Amino acid sequence: MRYPKDHKETARAAILAAAARPLKEKGFGGVGVDGLASAADVTSGAIYSNFGSKEAFLEQVVNEQLGAEFAVIDHLDPDERRRRLAEFLHVYLSDEHCASVADGCLMPALSADVSRASDAVREAYERRITALIERLVPALPGSPTEQAERAWALVASVVGAVTIARALPSGEHSRAIRAATLHHVTAALADGDPTAG
Template structure:
């Protein structure tokens, strides 16, 4: 069967998007190829016309998901460092992000699986994470602050998502927001 030009690439992007949502909700390792393809509305046989293995899917998914996070950080409409970080704290540590794991950042959802992946996948993860770090460093002024804030954001979402009580989830998110703001305010005063 002949497809229109660009069909295969568009279908691959759709497969990655839907697979990413499913993986972030249920875990990549715990989800079989059949489930990923069912979510995308294609047969498991169609999988192999896009990916040679589940590992290749994971690599492509990690790259696509982190590129999506980078695009969101780049789209932050603020120019000043304070406004940029305030926007990110509110967006990233919001209930919408917390409650919608499938639509959110891959870092809190997939980092532990990436840590058990092969070196090729870890390298893709590291490369994209370093791009994010560069962006945070631009607004925060140092490597140390960028790593600290990124780690706080991901850690807060990870902890809060694992809690059953929404009031406790909110307490974790709010504590992280205020602690990051205090840390940056004190660092600015000291610098």
């Protein structure tokens, strides 16, 4: 049987998408290669042949998924980008996203694991988060320097809020931290003309 030319890439992408779910849900130390393979309905050998190692798999997940959720603001003019970003932040800080670790943003789920990973994984994280900041800058008010500062603060705020909210046993406190963060980041979005500077 002959496979299409892109079969290997398509199969690899499907493995990555499926196996990333338990990685985000259980953390790097909480799931082994067998667990990753089981989630993707492949053998452990398929993980090794496609990615080389568990840490290389983590690096590829970072390369593919970090910041991907924010693509909803791409290719928009600054005003529309800012409006869409505000809408997106409501979803990002929602109960649903907070509860959905496996299908949610990589940053609150795996940043602590990345901090303990190899230089290659950390460098991939740095590249992707820097690209995310560049994606956010046009949506934010102020001079270019202020826009960059606001972008870093926004990402740190929302990722930190979801991370802390997930760690809290009380739904009340989890919602309170996310509501407070949403209030502050959306106020920062509205502060001035995003085309200024």
